Amino acid sequence: MSAPSLSLPAPAKLNLFLHVTGRRPDGYHTLQTLFQFLDHGDTLDFSRRDDNRIHLLDDLPGVPPESNLIVRAARLLQEASGTNYGADIRLHKRLPMGGGIGGGSSDAATALLGLDRLWQTGLGVDELAELGLSLGADVPVFVRGRAAWAEGVGEQLSPVELDEPWYLVVVPPCQVSTAEIFSDQRLTRDTPPITLAAFREHGGRNDCLPVVTARYPAIRNTLILLNKYCEAKMTGTGSCLFGAFPNECEADKVRARLPATLQTFVAKGCNRSPLHLALDRAA
Incomplete structure (x- = not known):
């Protein structure tokens, strides 16, 4: 008899704006942002x-298995629940690392929710x-699965209902270190x-954008290019840039005008996470 199994999405997210409102004594920054899923x-x-x-069946380049957020999430759930079960986990990676669209955090959240279901914890x-919060500040929004207004770190x-446009997401050819951006002295930390x-x-802005574009010419140049066709924004600390469109066709038209050398994708904005919709279907 085969072992129980489950396949689940780990969706991307966008920060529709990102204000850095202060810095706590422990060094963490206080933020305001708006999350929406793709x-x-x-x-x-x-x-x-x-x-x-x-057992993680797929290694990520440069990430030791025990440092991988998926493995750490699984170990954390084992410890918290006292389960005697384990898991073989296969990752089909589509989201870029260092892109600001939540790849690692989303993977961790999917591991927590998926294994909670599989292990019946x-x-x-x-x-x-x-x-999830102990794994990263973005993990809880993926666990809760609702578009949300976020504060603190x-x-x-707070769940919100937003328009659900189509987004064109562009991935410049670089990875951004979040730690480097938040430690940069040029970062504005006092937005009201x-x-x-x-x-x-x-509307709002991304306080990290001036620092990121100063440090990463590839992002600055891609932003200039995308701004020719739409109001281009950056998600999180980058590197991914995005623009909103009323329908898939309009997003695809702009995508077709961008250089073929640029990695891009078009996706629908979602107020309910595709992960939670998949869990509902699997119930």
């Missing part, structure tokens, strides 16, 4: 083991989100807090 991302396949072993979303989440209503009326 119907595009990685896929994780899980197969239950009875020997407590976590029954921890629930609140406890899984708390576990990004963990104080705003409300969701103020954002809806006036």
